[in-house]
Amino acid sequence: MALKKKARASVSEELNITSMMDMFTIILVFLLKSYSTQDISVAASSDLELPLSTSAKEPQLAVNLIVTKTQIVVDGVPVLDLTMVPDEENPGMELISVPEDEKKGQMITRLYDRLLEKAEQAKALGEASGSKEHEFKGRILLQCDKTLPFSVIREAMYTAGQAQFGEFKFVVYKTSG
């Protein structure tokens, strides 16, 4: 009897993985809870901080227009850089704005060309697929930094409107609850 006990101890002194399993189970449950299959993603950076909102609408896939503090990006491709201009009403302060030579009136010309290209692509794709679901509806996702002045957003929106995008979706962080 004593001999048997000794033999067992030497053969199977295995690592006790039960506690590790416990931990993994908890992690698994937590990760499953935060699992999500949202279509869009936000490349978080210090230049792009989305505002918080209580809106609960789910985002859908569409053309992504990102306006950060320093540049305008369409579907991951940078289009143009923004500049800082002195604020006339608040001396000493600066406002973010679109460079004057990039604009024609309110329209940002380079952004317009880029978005028009995107609109044509989306239309061709919608026609090729033939289904109502993929039809071009002029939907555009706008991700804007929360400190941007409205003038920049207005110009971006106006330009998108001219390029046949009329259905704006402002992407925001959902507040918990």
Next chain:
Amino acid sequence: MAGGKGRRSLSTGEELNLIPIMNLVSILIPFLLMAAQFVHLAVIDSTLPAIGPPPETPPEEDDDPPLQLSLVLTGKGITVAGADAVLNPEGAEGAAPAAPVEGEEDQPTIPCKDPNCATPDSYDYEELTRLLGLIKDEYPDDENVIMVPESRIPYEVIVKTMDASREDKSASGEDGKARTLFPFVVIAGGAK
């Protein structure tokens, strides 16, 4: 003999072989970590104001004129305006809305909490929600609101104003949901 041995090892409690489960879990965890989302995104819908001639519908012979609620965001506060005059739901609104005097610097309907409106939080969103609730009582079918922000208003203020005008969390209906105020926002770029 062999059968007896096997039975005995079962009864003494041979440990469950957890290695395959461990393998499975350690594959699942990286996968779920990739798909996990710790910030949740949402969108706010908005459309451009219609460009071009208004739709060819004959004006309805209606007793109620359309509200055309608009919120003007300025560096001083939020002005709530109706079709042709600044609304003042607390006063005698329907009776005689005094026409704003030209050239006179109007005070906003809802001034900022601090005089300079320095931070996005200094706008009084709770008051706006309360006021819009009163307007909604008068015009229960209206759901549109036009936002007219000044050029220098930060985007965050616009989003917070949209939140305040969308629903009233404090006044919940019978179904326990927040009361819907004016969920359809049109952003106009009027004010300079």
